[in-house]
Amino acid sequence: QNRKITVGALRFTSHAGSFVAYENGYFTEAGLDLELKFFQAAQPMAVAIASGDVDFGVTAISGGLISLAQKGAVKVIGGALSEEDGIDGQKILASDAAFQAGLTAPSGLDGKTFGMSTAGSSFHYMGSKIAAAEGVSVTFKPLQKVGAIIGALKSGQIDAWSIVPHIAKPLAGSGAVHIIGNVSDYIPNYQVTTVFTSEKNAAGEADLVKSFLGAYSKGVTDYNSAMIDKAGGEDGINAMVDLLHKYVYADQPLEKAAPGIINGTMRLNEGAALNMTSVEDQLSWFQAEGLVDANITMDILVNPSFVETL
Amino acid sequence: MPETHAQPVPFRGGGFRPVAIRGAGLAVFASLLILTEWGTRSGWISALTLPRPSDVVKTFGELWSTGMLFKHLVPSLTRLVVGASIGVTLGVSTGILIGLFSYVRSGLVPLVAALFPIPKIALLPLFVIWFGIDEGSKYALIAFGTFTPTVVATYGAVDNVDRTLIRMGQSFGMGWFAIVRKIVLPGAMPGILSGLRISLAIGIILLVAAEMLGAEYGIGAYILEAGALYDLERLFAGVVILSALGILVSTVIGAIEKRLLNWRT
Amino acid sequence: MPETHAQPVPFRGGGFRPVAIRGAGLAVFASLLILTEWGTRSGWISALTLPRPSDVVKTFGELWSTGMLFKHLVPSLTRLVVGASIGVTLGVSTGILIGLFSYVRSGLVPLVAALFPIPKIALLPLFVIWFGIDEGSKYALIAFGTFTPTVVATYGAVDNVDRTLIRMGQSFGMGWFAIVRKIVLPGAMPGILSGLRISLAIGIILLVAAEMLGAEYGIGAYILEAGALYDLERLFAGVVILSALGILVSTVIGAIEKRLLNWRT
Amino acid sequence: MDLRVEGLSHAYDGMAVLDGIDLDIATGRILCLVGPSGCGKSTLLRIIGGLERPVSGQVMQLGTPPEGCLNPLTYVFQDFALLPWRSVAGNVRLGLEAHGLPEARMAEIVSDVLARTNLSDFAEALPKQLSGGMKQRVAIARALAVNPAVMLLDEPLSALDAQTRELLMEDLVSLWTRAPFTAVYVTHNLAEAVRLGHSIAVLSRRPGRIREIVHIDKPLADRIHMDAELESTQEHLWNLMREEARAADAELLNA
């Protein structure tokens, strides 16, 4: 009998590793009876791991995740998505109004407003790093929901934002916003999302974690090779889009969904390798901002024993 | 001779008693819809501001024809029914105890007053820890949201039960339980039912908050997703469903009142 | 001879009239706090489930000593006051019109009934477009949330004004406006004030929703940030503030009622 | 100023309530209306006072109201209809406020009328502090304040207990004796009717028709207990009405 586990996911291509591994039966092969649980946002997913409702999840490192790690509830065990030169990554957007007024490059961000969901979110981190790198100061507007941020950006009520390409590109296409830069120019090798699990699993169920990561990594490999290395050519991409369409933009017809899925392509970490430098940078940024306790160390946040670290 | 000055007594009564005018409500809805439709078509209402009503109807039609409507409605209704049942049952029981016992009253009324203004969405992260991300936390959130108003309505209703009726029961030698069952409960029923109107409206409102927590299907989840994608047609379609649900619930309670409380003058 | 059978009449009255017991409410709060403190210290309440009350107090103390308390309170109170003033003013006016005119009543009552069950958070994305992400949308959200319950309470209160009093006014030749000002309004005041209790509680609850939209400071924003960081101490400190705010508002309304409605029996 | 009711009929939603009423209300006299429950007494009084429009027939005002009469047709209601948020004096002022009198004149009228009704000590009391009898005295004071040509009293004493009723009847008699007023006085109580009425109109069951008008010539001040003439009038009235009252009582409402 296979071991039952629950994996939390958002309906984003960044979670493709789980989807592909599941569809291709890698989890079953690894002796895992996997159930996918979908979330509207990353934050509840972290809490769900803490509550024991979900065994594994993939999400950005946020203040909430670090807090939960500090409370001994969750542990980062691998990398999922990272920025890589040469591959389309997260975009910096400017509203049309701000763009017309001269915000055509991140260097013009001084005194502008920058959208984020909440304080301590990855948007906060990115905006802050960009501003620091350009030596400008921006005001952050917490708007909770991605929808609200988009609305505010479109109507020119905030000036800038950064977001994954599959959301950024259609927005820019409509002319209401403009892409003014790439996040990867400011945060090299940014470990955008990570794989994490509960402290209990990480400490006491090493075998389980290993078999999960093993199966997950196979999915990642398939995805990368089809979408980024284009090993299967056009057909390989189409087959992969077909597969992912079950999970991403499932409520739209395939023709409409496909560009979104393709636009969202980013490289997932092979073997769930984790960029420790980036994680450490993020942790110290959160601490410097006073969003999380200054006593938290990398040991508390990360268990690096399962994957290759960079 | 006085006949020369005869004049009818002037009329000075009437008014202050609004009567129902058939179709006025419908007319208001219709004209609002037509106005928006025309405004969005002619362009002076931008597509960002309001969706075109006909597009909302179309979206609704798609929801219906793809069967997604029920896929979303059924879990939401289940959550509403289960959560509200728990909240209302506990609320009515607590309210009756508060209405009857000095210690319960003095101990719990301030607690309920303190719980009332707590926004349920603020507690979402805790609910996940307490009740999990599955149906449990959704039931709990709706139960919690319906509990406090039900308690307040119920003990108010028990307070309003005519004390002469209770003294009458005692004067006929009725026992404590018989008095509660035959006098207090039926006497409090009108107040409890009208409290239920409010509680259930709050329950419907909380569906959206509840379905923020890992719900795939459900009207609330549908609305949240539409909001996240800034898809106004779907957002409004969802809101219309909730609104219709609210009117439905209120109609059902009205019907129950008519049946159960036909003794009211 | 009958004296041999003399016996006092048995007592069978009393009860069913709860009295206030001083300190019971406080005792309940205190024991809940002590229980949680002890539970969290001894470990059978995990740190994930509930914060330690003493830590919440400490957080509160920090809020106070750093002056952040007022930095958060002042914008929230401003939003509450401005938003609720708009909502309540519009609500009372609309409610009175509904209570007095057949056409307004028939046209607007169904509309209000349809607006009531709409969850305000579902409309957040729209409010951003309609009213911006600055104070405008926060005022609007709170105004909208307090509007509907005020309307319902007000027209109910106007309906409940004793019609004999109005006829009396007419029989003394009072004009329409005089009747509304001297009879309808004061007569509806008790109902309007008790509706205000509910509206303002809803207003406080909506602070959190309102401050989802680009608020840097505010109790709601503070709570949301604490929730996002899973910082239970701050989350609870914020919730306690809202709860205290709710009790404060209700006390103030109670005091106003005592002053303004001292004519009630 | 006399009033004349001419061929008055009224119906609510097709249900006939009053049928062909003719009545003369003479200046300076009290006309009592008695009749079983629901026969339309209150409706008739509302129509006389211009608060309701009859389906057919009319109420005519003969002559002009006397000088200084602010509100020719003034009501006293069964349930007092005092504004609970106004003091006794404030309630009495209410009827005056609509007439643009100067402040001093109003204060003068109020204090005068409170004195006449022995209410001066209670000017600042709120209605909730008053017994039923006092409340109705305030309502009477309020009516007197506007110096009405005709007072319309709808069971003014029936919400009071028997002893208070007795006291107020004495008050009304002494008020009328000092300064006779015109009144239409609706009541169920035959003892009241024979005590206060110069004439008594007996209505039939719904739809109300006038069955008989009884005149009592004895001056109000002389009508005391154990008066054989009044007793026999009362007995006569009761015999006229007993069966109708029983039938009216046993009728199912909203059936």
Added chain:
Amino acid sequence: MDLRVEGLSHAYDGMAVLDGIDLDIATGRILCLVGPSGCGKSTLLRIIGGLERPVSGQVMQLGTPPEGCLNPLTYVFQDFALLPWRSVAGNVRLGLEAHGLPEARMAEIVSDVLARTNLSDFAEALPKQLSGGMKQRVAIARALAVNPAVMLLDEPLSALDAQTRELLMEDLVSLWTRAPFTAVYVTHNLAEAVRLGHSIAVLSRRPGRIREIVHIDKPLADRIHMDAELESTQEHLWNLMREEARAADAELLNA
């Protein structure tokens, strides 16, 4: 079964309401209690019925209740106290349900008692469909159903209009004539008291003391209008009470 009230005093929050009341309530007779508003009549009745505990003194039950008496001391309230959600028959059953009677016996009692009070046609009607007089008839039927040793009536007619009051007095007299019951009958209405009471206890203003007990020997059935003896008793009672009633009426409440 007789009742004896012995040295009874009562106070609410230190305010004396009853002071040293001694009374004998004899089987088969009606004792009327009259007195000004607020003098403690209702309080006294509640204490007699065991619904309130006196501060001092006691109410003794002398002898045992007769066979078949389900509820020795049974009330009839001023405002009827009918359960609005129960039909007439259901309300009458209410008093029986506490006594574990078999269903058939209950139905029998209910239909018997409804017949005695001429309510058989209304068995299924709801209170809201009834006039005040009918409601009070139902309350009386409910009291009769439990076959009380003593009926305690607290102003049973004062919420009714004068004509209905007249009708119900006739009903009570005929009920008593057919099967005499024991009753304590509280009223403000001296006409009721002299019509229904075998003896009449007059209470003083608050704190209520017994001022006088008047006995009327004339049989109930023979008491008719224009009876000089009754009139003079009533006059006597009214003279006893007038000033007190006036003072009680002019008292400020909650002042």
